Structures are given as structure tokens and as C-alpha cells.
Amino acid sequence: MKIFVCVKHVPDTAATIKIAGDAGFEDGEIKFVVNPYDEFGVEEAVSLVEKDGGEVVIVTVGKAAAAATIRGAMAMGAHRAILVKTDGQFLDSALTAKALKAAMEQDGLGDMVFTGKGSVDTESFQTQYRLAKSLGLPVANEISALSIDGGKAVAEREIGGGDKQVVEMGLPCVIGATKGLNEPRYPKFPDIMKAKKKEIKEVALGDLGIDENSGSIAIETLETVPERSGAKMIEGSVDDQVTELVRILKEDEKVL
Amino acid sequence: MAKTGILIETENGAVKDTTLGVMTAAAGQEIVALVMDANPADLKDKLAEYGAATIVAVKAGAGDIEASPDLAAECLAAAVGECGLTALLGTASATGRDLFARLAAILDAPMVSDCVSVDLAAKTAKKSHFSGKTFATLKVNADLFLATVRPNAIEAVAAPAGGEIVEFTADVADPGLVTVKEVKRGESGKMDLTEAPVIITGGRAIKAAENYKMLEDCAARLGAAVGASRAAVDAGYAPHSMQVGQTGKTVSPKLYIACGVSGAVQHFAGMKTAKVIVAINEDKDAPIFAKCDYGIVGDIFDVVPKLTEKL
Numbered sequence: 001m002k003i004f005v006c007v008k009h010v011p012d013t014a015a016t017i018k019i020a021g022d023a024g025f026e027d028g029e030i031k032f033v034v035n036p037y038d039e040f041g042v043e044e045a046v047s048l049v050e051k052d053g054g055e056v057v058i059v060t061v062g063k064a065a066a067a068a069t070i071r072g073a074m075a076m077g078a079h080r081a082i083l084v085k086t087d088g089q090f091l092d093s094a095l096t097a098k099a100l101k102a103a104m105e106q107d108g109l110g111d112m113v114f115t116g117k118g119s120v121d122t123e124s125f126q127t128q129y130r131l132a133k134s135l136g137l138p139v140a141n142e143i144s145a146l147s148i149d150g151g152k153a154v155a156e157r158e159i160g161g162g163d164k165q166v167v168e169m170g171l172p173c174v175i176g177a178t179k180g181l182n183e184p185r186y187p188k189f190p191d192i193m194k195a196k197k198k199e200i201k202e203v204a205l206g207d208l209g210i211d212e213n214s215g216s217i218a219i220e221t222l223e224t225v226p227e228r229s230g231a232k233m234i235e236g237s238v239d240d241q242v243t244e245l246v247r248i249l250k251e252d253e254k255v256l
Numbered sequence: 257m258a259k260t261g262i263l264i265e266t267e268n269g270a271v272k273d274t275t276l277g278v279m280t281a282a283a284g285q286e287i288v289a290l291v292m293d294a295n296p297a298d299l300k301d302k303l304a305e306y307g308a309a310t311i312v313a314v315k316a317g318a319g320d321i322e323a324s325p326d327l328a329a330e331c332l333a334a335a336v337g338e339c340g341l342t343a344l345l346g347t348a349s350a351t352g353r354d355l356f357a358r359l360a361a362i363l364d365a366p367m368v369s370d371c372v373s374v375d376l377a378a379k380t381a382k383k384s385h386f387s388g389k390t391f392a393t394l395k396v397n398a399d400l401f402l403a404t405v406r407p408n409a410i411e412a413v414a415a416p417a418g419g420e421i422v423e424f425t426a427d428v429a430d431p432g433l434v435t436v437k438e439v440k441r442g443e444s445g446k447m448d449l450t451e452a453p454v455i456i457t458g459g460r461a462i463k464a465a466e467n468y469k470m471l472e473d474c475a476a477r478l479g480a481a482v483g484a485s486r487a488a489v490d491a492g493y494a495p496h497s498m499q500v501g502q503t504g505k506t507v508s509p510k511l512y513i514a515c516g517v518s519g520a521v522q523h524f525a526g527m528k529t530a531k532v533i534v535a536i537n538e539d540k541d542a543p544i545f546a547k548c549d550y551g552i553v554g555d556i557f558d559v560v561p562k563l564t565e566k567l
Contacts (some may be wrong), residue, residue: 011386013502013521014521014522015385015524016389017389017390019390023392024392024468025386028334030273036502036503037503037519044533058297060434060516073524074523083362092366093366093367094364094366094391117508119385120387120502120525121369121385121386122385122392123369123384123385123387123506124368124369125353125357125369125370125384126356126357126360126361126367129357129358130357130360130361130363131362132361133358133361133362134361137327137339138434139358139433139435140355140434141357142350142354144496148420152293152296152435156440157350157354158350159350159351159439159498160349160350160448160449160450160451161442161446161447161449161481161497162441162442162443162446162495162497162498163439163441163442163497164439164440164442164497165436165438165439165440166437166438166439166440167325167434167435167436167437168434168435168437169434169435169468170433170435175331176528178503178505179503180495181441181500182494186504188486203512213326216366216396216397216398217366217368217394217395217396217397218367218394218395218397219392219394219395220393220394220395221392221393222385222391222392222393222414223390223391223456224389224390225384225388225389225390225391225395225529228533228547228548229545230545230547230548231535231545231546231548231549231550231551232551233545233550233551233552233553234550234551234552238554238558238559238562239562240556241552241559242552242559242562242563242566243566245550245552245563246563246567248550249511249532249534253511253532253549255454255511255531255532256452256509256511256567
């Protein structure tokens with residue numbers, strides 16, 4: 001099996017985002033990681049290949065610095081990677097999907113594609129659908145359980161309230177992974193060293209025939225969401241505290 | 257007047273409250289309510305009250321839209337053209353997220369997910385980037401404006417309109433790529449976390465799965481859904497479907513009550529846009545108190561039952 005895993009290079013959730021200009025952020029100093037949902041995709045792909053043989057190819061669209069993040073995904077067991085390089089920080093989902101498709105076609109299409117259910121930077125939750133549509137493949141997102149048998153994939157999607165939808169697709173297909181699908185492995189030191197020697201093929205977005213500035217969505221402004229400045233603490237006996245809380249929620253906040 | 261479509265979501269044959277807020281997001285436009293999963297006659301009064309000039313019952317000419325998400329999206333795409341819509345809004349619910357992404361791919365049109373506000377005239381939308389740490393205002397350069405709205409982000413306001421019912425049967429083929437085989441029901445009567453107006457969450461301090469019963473009793477009084485922190489899920493006290501935060505659900509209720517939750521940045525990533533956040537924690541130095549609205553230092557096993565009693 002040849003499995004592609006789309007991995008995004010995103011700021012660590014714990015990083016402080018400092019706004020730069022109107023619509024960008026300072027990306028020089030902060031820590032970047034493999035998008036947390038993509039880790040479930042990498043783990044699933046690597047496990048499948050460990051069982052049945054084949055190779056796992058990481059595909060990333062991002063700035064040159066994404067190479068370091070890709071090494072992290074390769075340390076989990078992926079064999080090689082393709083980095084489609086962009087100049088800017090933001091590329092809309094439609095262009096990202098085009099870039100992923102072009103990179104996969106250039107490399108030779110595989111038997112499966114994994115992505116995360118979405119990325120924690122732009123939170124757009126749609127690139128995998130656009131990629132699947134352009135490749136003519138079935139897609140299912142937010143998958144927390146998967147079995148592959150007899151040329152078919154059966155997957156479970158959480159649909160709220162604890163309910164789960166079971167969907168069936170033919171292969172190849174595109175799967176958007178989420179928590180529950182597996183436990184992503186922590187790479188061991190030898191795996192990290194081995195990953196340093198693995199191939200990352202770099203290709204510029206423009207060389208795939210895609211104009212970085214042709215997107216249909218642009219960020220006009222990016223602004224920091226103010227943090228709450230600390231709780232108003234409610235003192236007294238448990239009875240007093242709860243009585244006051246209920247009064248505040250009903251009378252002051254009007255949320256009950 | 258520009259025509260804006262709203263994908264109506266229903267539950268037990270009635271319009272979901274979260275859908276009404278999405279209708280309010282289109283105030284000032286001619287609203288076309290698109291109904292795919294219920295009998296429009298049952299919804300007419302409510303939809304007209306909240307601004308629907310027209311209610312379109314969208315049906316597939318052939319095939320089962322319940323069993324084929326791609327067919328549902330194809331029908332919706334056909335309805336966008338048939339009704340001459342310049343915008344289509346839906347709810348960023350499990351159904352809405354999936355359907356709008358499929359629709360956007362079919363139409364090859366830009367789509368903004370999980371907006372907290374939209375400006376249809378300016379074709380801009382505001383949404384979270386970086387796990388709630390920033391808001392981005394996105395400009396859409398296209399004829400059609402597609403967006404999903406975060407549940408509870410926009411308060412519903414009545415704005416009565418005609419509510420004329422019409423039918424539209426989409427003459428589209430089922431792509432037949434993905435088949436829904438079954439829906440496994442969880443415990444009955446549980447409210448969907450992402451759409452709940454009030455959420456009460458138990459963290460590691462809940463100590464055991466059976467202690468969630470205490471939160472469920474309180475939730476029943478509050479009309480709330482019950483959530484869990486990652487620490488509680490990883491400890492096996494609650495299923496992942498209840499997890500709030502990064503790698504779990506992103507929620508935006510009117511009221512969020514965190515019980516025995518320490519307040520990791522990954523937890524806030526999933527709930528910081530709640531209107532009011534209350535924390536109950538035994539540890540007066542718990543990080544959550546620095547970033548919430550009201551705090552009670554106390555044992556959740558004393559405070560929560562008392563709260564249930566006083567509601």
C-alpha cells in the first residue's frame with residue numbers, strides 16, 4: 001500500500017500568537033508542531049503499512065520551516081515526504097487542496113489518503129473534502145474508528161450526543177482522522193535520528209502551476225482575543241457561595 | 257434584495273434553536289429556508305417567525321439523502337442554483353460541517369467554517385484562528401458566500417416574514433461514493449455538546465465514571481449537556497465524545513461550568529468563547545481561576561449537589 005498523509009505545520013497550542021501587521025503573526029520564534037489531528041492520520045497510516053507493507057508519504061503545504069515539522073512526522077515512521085513550499089503564511093483551503101493533489105499526482109497516486117479532521121491554526125475543516133472531490137474519491141471526516149477489508153473501508157464518525165454514524169467507502173479514499181482512532185506513538189531517539197536521513201522532496205507551489213495569490217479567501221485582519229482578567233471569587237459557606245452564584249447567573253448575567 | 261439561504265436543521269420534527277441564530281445572522285436579507293430532513297409544514301410557524309420569506313422543501317429525485325451525504329450535498333448545490341441564492345449559511349454542527357464542506361467542494365466555491373459573525377453585504381466573516389487565541393476577519397471574493405455559524409454565537413431574534421412553502425426536487429445523480437450503513441445511538445436523550453446552550457464539565461477531580469451521575473443530575477436542572485476534560489477522558493472516566501477542548505469538541509455555550517478542571521490551554525481552546533465561564537475547584541491556585549468569570553473554591557462533591565438543589 002502507498003499511503004499519503006497530509007500534515008500541516010502549525011503553531012503549538014501553548015504558543016503565544018503575536019500579531020504582525022494587519023493579518024499576519026510572528027512565526028520566527030514560536031514553536032511549531034505537527035497539527036495534532038494529523039498525528040492520528042500518521043499513526044493510522046504507519047500501522048497499516050507495518051501490518052501489510054508499503055510506504056507512507058507525508059505531503060505538506062507550507063513555508064520552508066515546515067521541514068522541521070515534517071521530520072517529526074517521519075520520526076513516527078513515515079518513509080519520505082514532499083513539501084510544497086509557499087512564501088506566505090496563509091493559503092486558502094481550495095488552493096491547499098490543489099497543491100496537495102498536484103503533488104500526489106506528480107508522485108503517483110496512492111491507495112489511501114489520511115488527513116486530520118482539521119487544522120488548529122485556521123480551523124477550516126474542509127481541505128480533505130476539496131482534495132477528495134478533485135481526485136474523484138470518497139471522503140469521510142472526523143473518523144474515530146476504521147477498518148479496511150476486501151477493498152472497502154468502514155469508518156465511524158462521531159455526530160454529537162454520543163451518537164456515531166457508520167459509513168462505508170471503496171478504496172482509495174480520503175479519511176479525516178480524529179482522537180479515538182488510535183494512540184499516536186512517541187518517537188524514540190533512534191527513530192528521530194533515522195528521520196533526519198529520510199528524503200524530503202521540496203517543490204515550489206508555483207512549479208505546480210498554482211499562483212499563491214489566486215485564492216478566493218483573504219485574511220483582512222487578525223486580532224488577539226482578550227483573555228478574561230481573572231475570576232470574581234465567590235466567598236462564604238457552600239450554601240452562601242451557591243446561592244450567590246445562582247443569583248448572579250439569573251439576575252446579573254441572565255444566562256439561566 | 258439579495259437572497260440568502262439558510263440550511264435548516266431539525267430535531268424530533270422541530271427547528272433546532274441553534275438554527276434560529278443562524279437565521280438572525282442573515283437579518284436584512286430575503287431569507288430562503290432550505291429544509292431537507294423534516295416536513296416543512298410542521299416548521300412553518302417557527303421559520304416564518306424568525307424571518308423565512310420562503311421555505312423550500314428540498315428533495316432528491318432519486319436515491320436516499322439520508323444514506324448518501326454526497327447526494328444530500330448535490331441536492332443542496334442544485335437548490336442554491338434553483339433559488340438564485342447569493343449566500344448560504346448553515347450551523348457548524350456535525351451535520352452542517354460535513355454537508356457544507358461537501359457542498360463547497362462540489363461548487364468549487366470558498367466557504368468559511370464556524371463563524372462567530374458574518375457581514376453578508378461586505379462578504380466578510382469573523383472566526384477563530386489558533387484555537388480561540390485570535391479572531392480572523394476573512395474576506396470572500398466570490399459570487400456565492402458560503403459559511404457555517406458557530407452554534408449559540410448569534411442570539412436569535414424574531415423577525416416575522418411570509419414563510420411560503422415551495423417544493424424543489426433536485427434532478428441529480430447520487431455519486432454513490434459514501435454509504436451510511438447505520439447510526440449507533442449513544443445513551444438516549446443526551447444533548448449534543450456543540451449545540452448545548454449550557455454545559456457542565458467534569459475534570460480529573462470527578463475521580464470515577466459513576467460520579468458523572470452527579471453532573472447529569474445538575475445538568476437536568478440546568479437544561480445542560482455534560483462534558484469532560486481531556487484528563488478525565490484519558491483516565492477513562494468519560495468517553496471521547498464528551499471531551500471539550502483541543503482534540504475534543506469546540507463549544508460556545510451561554511454558560512459553561514467547569515467542575516474540577518485545572519484549566520489547561522488545550523481546554524480553553526475548546527470553550528473560551530463561552531459567554532460566562534464558572535469554575536469550581538478545590539485548589540485556589542488552579543490556573544482556570546485566572547481565565548474565567550466566576551470562581552468557587554470548594555469540593556465539587558459539596559458544591560455541585562448544592563447547586564442542583566438550589567436551581
